[in-house]
Amino acid sequence: MSAVTWRALATDGEARAGMLSTPHGEVSTPAFMPVGTKAAVKAVDTDDLHAVGAEMILANTYHLMLRPGADLIADLGGLHEFMSWDRPILTDSGGFQIFSLEPEITDEGAVFSSVYDGSTVELTPEDAVRIQERLGPDIAMVLDVCVGLPAPREEVEVQMRRTLQWADRSLEAHTREDQALFGIVQGGVDLDLRAESARETAALGFEGIAIGGLSVGESAEERNTALTAAVVELPPDRPRYVMGLGDTDGLLDAIARGADMFDCVIPTRLARHGRALTSTGDFNINRVEFTDDRSPLDDECGCSTCSRYTRAYLRHLVRMGELSAHRLLTIHNLTYLLDLVAGARQAISAGEFEIYVAAVRSERDSG
């Protein structure tokens, strides 16, 4: 019996709408997962997350193993109880930190210098699985090696094969039956490597498969062709998760190619930097033209920020460094992206996904 299953509800071309079932409930797909690296989506709380329509969130193995530690979280009842979030959680394995923190990598694993105190931290694929079993998310990810692009083909190939080896070891180490383990496809923007990685990863029998190593420096076109090359090799009855992707065009492109799940720091990070995502394009609320603007961030948005506050007020909060600015903009940006994928789900079910994409882009480009 699988911890996590996915079933299709509708398809439109390659795009698919479906339902992901997890130990902590169901998630409609395509789904966008806000990022809560340290067991917190920055600036908001779980009430806010429910209010903006988030059904599943993401946390991070590397950060949580260091602070406060996986054993402590396990003692306190696991991630869900620890952070008071009773819906599905997915944890990233620390693979992205292999990209962003540049640890020493061997066949055995990765050796980090802790970002908190500089101490040496080793993380093997087995460690990542064991730690995630302690943390207790609904979905755990295998430790992978995410390569920044552009990179030499040899480097991409070496790390893709290493990721496959690690995937195999991860499955071997995985014991919790109430937790799913997802494999991760690598291969950069090389179509043959992508296809091979996808085939081999799929053959290992994961309950779901992620496509990683994208949005790390390649062009949108390269990303899309790499995505297609991978997706066609994946089993149609398993969820497909594109890691780290979260700009409007990227999401629509990936959904059109059959992707089901996404996460990205864009909405939350940009919010803390004063940038608002809207149906007519994104902008920095700091701009002087908004000084006396009485309109909401987005006329079409129904979030609690847009229903109550003007651009002029939000600009003031951002400029003064008021903490509420982070929360209010984060609520709005998450609402925008979650509404975007909700619209995609609806359009797929109605057989109108292409029309939806055209409408979203047309409105954005007119604004």
Place this chain on the structure above:
RNA sequence: GUGGCCGUAGCUCAGUCUGGUAGAGCACCUGGUUGUGGUCCAGGAUGUCGCGGGUUCAAGUCCCGUCGGUCACC
């Protein structure tokens, strides 16, 4: 009243001794940020150098005067 110090970008100031394309930090204006260190990065705009006169090829800088601020003393 006498003496000292100060007056340069929106703000705080460097540059004056030893004349040679007017600067920095902050603030301001744009843009960037993709499996997160609330950062950071990259560009940009900004000046009657208090005012007047003099010396000089050339004055923010040297000289004279003057205005304003400030401190000390009487």
